[in-house]
Amino acid sequence: MAAAIAQEAAEAASAAPSAPPPGSRPVDMPELGAGLSGSREPQAIDMLRDVDLNVKIELGRSRMLVDDVLRLGEGSVVELDKLAGDPVDVFVNNRLVARGEVLVLNDNFCVRINDIVNREGEADEEEE
Template identity: 35%
Template sequence: MSDLQQEFGQSLDLGDLNLNEFEQEETVEGNIRMDIQPDAAPTPGMSEMQKMSLFSRIPVVLTLEVASAHISLAELMTLNNDSVVELDKLAGEPLDIKVNGILFGKAEVVMLNDKYGLRILQFNTKDLGELTR
């Protein structure tokens, strides 16, 4: 047998092998090199202002709903320019503030520099999570 055949015929003794002597390869997860990422220190928690600033650039539609009326299609077809439709709110009653179609508060209409504005009487910011549903 040749020397090479004798070397392969012998069993390997891995007890003397120290894996810490070898250089570690870069750890790659997806496209992120984990070996150059700073260690993420646990943060005690973000303040409410920091949490809200994450969402500050997301546009929403704020509407002021005066009132509504339930009428039949036949009644709708008879309406013309001089028609009056009775609504379901009393004059002077606070109007509904809706954000993306979800009720969030009450307001009254005011005039602001020759434009309409709204004075918020009540606004529920605790239910803003409802906008994601």
């Protein structure tokens, strides 16, 4: 009999709405899916479209002694650690993001992106 009374009390407690604490009031909350659709993403990225980024293309590197740097002058040649035709590194805000090849277009140097680099610094094959 005690078990039946305990079960009846538990059912009554779960069926009865609990009273809100004193001084509390309901809060209007947006629906869970509202504002999370893909339509807001373009607006968020649009805010960033005019942010300046530092883009740097690195042809190669060289280590030199101070004495050698002081001797540099017009016509001096600095040998780099990459061969002609090797991919160049593309940095955005000092972070390696891609590799590409140097081209000349209308007498200007440019870079064709060949590989996008993942977070670990490894090249992902570009999907075509």
